[in-house]
Amino acid sequence: MRREPSASRDAIGEPWGSRTPYPAGGSWPVRVDQHLAEGVAEEDVQRWVRTASLLHSNGDAIDIAVRDGRIVGVRGRADDRVNHGRLGPKDLFGWQANASPDRLTRPLVRRDGRLVETDWDTAMDHVVDRTKQLLAERGPSSIGFYTTGQLFAEEYYTQAAIGHGAIGTNHMDGNTRLCTATAAAALKETFACDGQPGSYTDVDHADVIALFGHNVAETQPVLWMRMLDRLAGQDPPKIVCVDPRDTEVARAARESGGVHLAPLPGTNVALMNGLLHEIIRNGWVDRDYVDAHTVGFPELEKRVADYPPDEVARTCRIGAEEIRAAARVLGGAQRLLSTVLQGVYQSHQASAAAVQVNNLNLVRGMLGRPGCGILQMNGQPTAQNTRECGADGDMSGFRNWNNDAHVAELARHWNLDPLQIPHMAPPTHAMQMIRYAEEGSIGMLWVSGTNPAVSLPELTRIRDILSQDRLFLVVQDIFLSETAQLADVVLPAATWGEKTGCFTNVDRTVHLSEKAVDPPGEARPDLDIFLDFARRMDFRDADGRPFPQWHDAESAFAAWAASTEGRPCDYTGLSHTKLREAASGIQWPCDAEHPDGTERLYVDGKFWSAPDYCESYGRDMVTGAPLEETEYRALNPHARAILKAAEYLPPHERPGPEHPFVLITGRTIYHFHTRTKTGRAPQLQAAAPEVWVECSATDARRLGVQEGDLAEVATPRGAIRATVRISGIRDGVLFVPFHYGYWDSSGSGPDGNGGRAANELTITDWDPVSKQPLFKTAAARLTRVAGGSGPSPAPTTGAPRPVGEGVPATRGGPDGRALERRPEPARTGGATS
Numbered sequence: 001m002r003r004e005p006s007a008s009r010d011a012i013g014e015p016w017g018s019r020t021p022y023p024a025g026g027s028w029p030v031r032v033d034q035h036l037a038e039g040v041a042e043e044d045v046q047r048w049v050r051t052a053s054l055l056h057s058n059g060d061a062i063d064i065a066v067r068d069g070r071i072v073g074v075r076g077r078a079d080d081r082v083n084h085g086r087l088g089p090k091d092l093f094g095w096q097a098n099a100s101p102d103r104l105t106r107p108l109v110r111r112d113g114r115l116v117e118t119d120w121d122t123a124m125d126h127v128v129d130r131t132k133q134l135l136a137e138r139g140p141s142s143i144g145f146y147t148t149g150q151l152f153a154e155e156y157y158t159q160a161a162i163g164h165g166a167i168g169t170n171h172m173d174g175n176t177r178l179c180t181a182t183a184a185a186a187l188k189e190t191f192a193c194d195g196q197p198g199s200y201t202d203v204d205h206a207d208v209i210a211l212f213g214h215n216v217a218e219t220q221p222v223l224w225m226r227m228l229d230r231l232a233g234q235d236p237p238k239i240v241c242v243d244p245r246d247t248e249v250a251r252a253a254r255e256s257g258g259v260h261l262a263p264l265p266g267t268n269v270a271l272m273n274g275l276l277h278e279i280i281r282n283g284w285v286d287r288d289y290v291d292a293h294t295v296g297f298p299e300l301e302k303r304v305a306d307y308p309p310d311e312v313a314r315t316c317r318i319g320a321e322e323i324r325a326a327a328r329v330l331g332g333a334q335r336l337l338s339t340v341l342q343g344v345y346q347s348h349q350a351s352a353a354a355v356q357v358n359n360l361n362l363v364r365g366m367l368g369r370p371g372c373g374i375l376q377m378n379g380q381p382t383a384q385n386t387r388e389c390g391a392d393g394d395m396s397g398f399r400n401w402n403n404d405a406h407v408a409e410l411a412r413h414w415n416l417d418p419l420q421i422p423h424m425a426p427p428t429h430a431m432q433m434i435r436y437a438e439e440g441s442i443g444m445l446w447v448s449g450t451n452p453a454v455s456l457p458e459l460t461r462i463r464d465i466l467s468q469d470r471l472f473l474v475v476q477d478i479f480l481s482e483t484a485q486l487a488d489v490v491l492p493a494a495t496w497g498e499k500t501g502c503f504t505n506v507d508r509t510v511h512l513s514e515k516a517v518d519p520p521g522e523a524r525p526d527l528d529i530f531l532d533f534a535r536r537m538d539f540r541d542a543d544g545r546p547f548p549q550w551h552d553a554e555s556a557f558a559a560w561a562a563s564t565e566g567r568p569c570d571y572t573g574l575s576h577t578k579l580r581e582a583a584s585g586i587q588w589p590c591d592a593e594h595p596d597g598t599e600r601l602y603v604d605g606k607f608w609s610a611p612d613y614c615e616s617y618g619r620d621m622v623t624g625a626p627l628e629e630t631e632y633r634a635l636n637p638h639a640r641a642i643l644k645a646a647e648y649l650p651p652h653e654r655p656g657p658e659h660p661f662v663l664i665t666g667r668t669i670y671h672f673h674t675r676t677k678t679g680r681a682p683q684l685q686a687a688a689p690e691v692w693v694e695c696s697a698t699d700a701r702r703l704g705v706q707e708g709d710l711a712e713v714a715t716p717r718g719a720i721r722a723t724v725r726i727s728g729i730r731d732g733v734l735f736v737p738f739h740y741g742y743w744d745s746s747g748s749g750p751d752g753n754g755g756r757a758a759n760e761l762t763i764t765d766w767d768p769v770s771k772q773p774l775f776k777t778a779a780a781r782l783t784r785v786a787g788g789s790g791p792s793p794a795p796t797t798g799a800p801r802p803v804g805e806g807v808p809a810t811r812g813g814p815d816g817r818a819l820e821r822r823p824e825p826a827r828t829g830g831a832t833s
């Protein structure tokens with residue numbers, strides 16, 4: 001059958017679209033996805049402006065369609081290495097939020113308890129006066145910055161320079177602490193440095209793809225399309241899925257001849273140790289690789305000896321035979337790609353578990369070759385840059401805060417006195433900053449691009465802290481979010497499509513995102529706001545020149561790139577011009593020696609772990625205490641990876657008679673986080689309009705609960721109400737999406753106390769190593785409140801797929817369609833067409 005050159009799909013009901021199968025080792029065919037606003041034809045589009053997705057970490061390359069100064073649609077970029085033209089639902093429809101009538105267009109200040117509009121001079125002078133007053137009276141440690149994983153590299157570098165450099169506070173972190181802190185921690189523990197070893201092209205070559213706590217189908221749908229196309233082609237990979245829910249990935253695992261393991265949440269370390277136990281016991285270890293390129297194998301071998309499958313099966317409440325089966329698939333892999341995300345990072349013993357995934361690939365010698373990779377995934381679109389640029393608890397350029405030479409080098413780039421850059425203690429993590437604000441030692445908190453009044457754990461506490469009179473709260477956002485409503489000053493930002501800058505996805509691909517349209521009203525790019533603040537503060541460098549020395553996105557990027565010279569994330573070969581001229585995004589490191597970037601790290605088995613070079617000396621896996629240089633040197637890791645063992649420890653909060661379930665929280669394919677953007681995109685909001693709770697059919701029967709019933713979910717912190725979706729989740733576990741704060745596009749949402757936000761329920765507790773909060777391990781109770789008027793409005797796509805009959809499938813309306821184009825003929829070996 002000949003392929004249609006183009007077809008249209010319901011991009012809500014069929015978010016992954018049609019298959020373009022390809023064989024192992026083949027190249028992924030192009031399929032260009034496009035959506036234009038109703039009534040707009042292609043010939044109406046006046047300009048296509050280049051960018052990438054800002055609604056997840058995959059880095060899907062996008063062209064924005066512009067007509068009469070407005071965004072009217074998007075299409076995928078065929079030439080880009082990341083997506084080969086494809087787009088997911090949020091890519092296709094999320095841009096509509098930019099033109100939402102309730103965008104912030106003017107600064108706001110609080111007067112007599114109310115937020116009122118003002119001009120930029122008044123708002124900024126207010127921020128500057130308070131900053132100066134606090135610096136004079138209480139010093140730099142009274143000021144905290146809480147930023148995001150959704151700004152651009154230029155903005156983070158500027159923020160880091162201002163916060164860590166000019167002001168000299170140690171209190172700067174990103175919401176990346178909630179998101180990818182464990183990715184960074186796991187990479188630092190094993191490789192002594194951040195940076196993803198793998199590449200998305202590993203999907204093209206792998207014969208086993210193992211996903212640990214990673215619902216890729218819903219959270220990076222384009223990466224899943226790539227995996228689906230491999231599954232549909234010749235020599236498909238086997239999938240191993242570790243997730244307590246019946247996700248699309250879990251289904252594919254079973255169908256591909258792989259394995260789905262659904263452990264009790266919070267038991268990842270036990271499970272990983274069990275898998276490593278089997279792999280070592282059966283001799284599926286690449287001894288040559290281990291001997292040549294790692295340290296620590298004897299300790300690892302000794303540790304995992306205590307985790308035979310029968311024992312692990314009891315801890316994880318799964319079958320021992322399933323563990324053996326999964327180990328066989330992993331142990332027999334010729335090319336193993338492993339990915340890790342929030343089911344590990346936000347669960348109990350996050351870093352210890354993520355590190356065991358690194359260990360798995362290392363003991364099997366599965367690194368540095370096509371198809372052999374590790375993706376300690378990021379979540380947010382620009383989280384990689386928050387870390388690289390040092391706008392979180394890291395130092396710019398993956399430098400080691402514990403190494404004076406690194407601090408001095410950064411100070412040279414900034415032309416500041418090294419003593420000005422705080423480095424006597426590890427940088428303050430977000431949960432600790434919140435604690436300092438609670439105690440009053442932080443007197444000013446500047447929140448940019450994040451909505452902690454919905455996304456931090458234990459919201460009653462967070463609301464109390466953020467609304468204290470003694471805390472001066474600055475919120476820089478594009479909407480009057482739940483957090484902005486608590487602010488003393490609100491600064492209206494321009495966003496994606498309205499400003500220019502760069503960002504880097506999970507597999508180190510750097511994209512340039514160009515300005516397509518003007519921001520609304522007086523909204524300004526985040527970069528301009530930070531630089532304006534610096535000028536008003538009159539920061540100066542060692543030669544008395546204004547600091548930062550840069551003045552716009554291009555000069556900020558140039559300064560950033562120059563500062564990375566010789567560091568692992570070397571950007572010196574990149575510039576805005578180069579990224580504008582290249583057909584595709586480019587992977588760092590990119591320097592004179594590698595002008596086209598670098599596909600895979602560690603191909604020669606050499607790691608960035610030499611003591612003088614590494615980003616981190618590592619931490620104790622149980623207490624999280626930073627190791628000293630001497631302790632690190634004693635490991636003798638020169639250019640080797642470090643196999644770090646960990647023992648399983650039970651979670652702090654376990655189910656009991658009062659709270660018999662384990663509660664986990666997470667995402668749907670249709671929404672992004674606190675929905676400030678996707679809740680304003682009609683097709684996405686309609687697909688997942690309200691909060692729900694997933695429970696298994698057995699648990700529902702036991703409790704006398706039916707699909708669509710209204711139920712209360714309670715933990716020791718609070719309670720919410722949600723409709724029940726009976727899904728394929730494992731017994732004893734409840735899942736609640738965390739997208740729903742109290743803002744509602746219909747205006748009819750629950751009252752101002754939340755009432756439906758998952759984080760009313762979550763616990764104030766974090767991983768000792770990465771300090772990432774535990775959003776995925778708590779004890780909870782489910783109680784039926786009332787019968788429903790029909791099935792839950794939860795989506796039927798992905799993990800919340802109902803197990804019973806009679807629930808109407810989630811569909812998009814007439815404006816929920818996308819065009820698919822296939823410029824290439826079908827390749828050999830496809831199973832369809």
Ligand SMILES: Nc1nc2c(c(=O)[nH]1)N[C@H]1C(S)=C(S)[C@@H](COP(=O)(O)OP(=O)(O)OC[C@H]3O[C@@H](n4cnc5c(=O)[nH]c(N)nc54)[C@H](O)[C@@H]3O)O[C@H]1N2
Nearest residue numbers: 056213215219265266341342343379380666667669672673
């Ligand atoms: N559609 C959509 N895509 C997104 C986002 C979004 O909000 N919406 N956000 C982006 C961001 S910032 C992030 S961080 C990523 C997150 O992407 P993911 O990590 O894929 O998403 P989550 O739903 O948070 O969690 C993944 C899975 O972890 C499982 N899980 C829970 N507890 C455990 C456990 O103890 N062990 C194991 N093995 N699994 C467990 C859950 O059942 C869930 O299916 O997504 C990114 N992409």
Ligand SMILES: Nc1nc2c(c(=O)[nH]1)N[C@H]1C(S)=C(S)[C@@H](COP(=O)(O)OP(=O)(O)OC[C@H]3O[C@@H](n4cnc5c(=O)[nH]c(N)nc54)[C@H](O)[C@@H]3O)O[C@H]1N2
Nearest residue numbers: 179449450451455476477481493495665673674676738775
């Ligand atoms: N229970 C539970 N809680 C979780 C999670 C979970 O799985 N379960 N996941 C955690 C994770 S991984 C993450 S990443 C966080 C996400 O949590 P948040 O970061 O709080 O979520 P967002 O809704 O993305 O918030 C981004 C804010 O920035 C604004 N914004 C958007 N674009 C711009 C811009 O260009 N400039 C500025 N200045 N502002 C902008 C948006 O309007 C929004 O208010 O939530 C965490 N919280």
Ligand SMILES: [Mo]
Nearest residue numbers: 178179379380
């Ligand atoms: Mo995230």
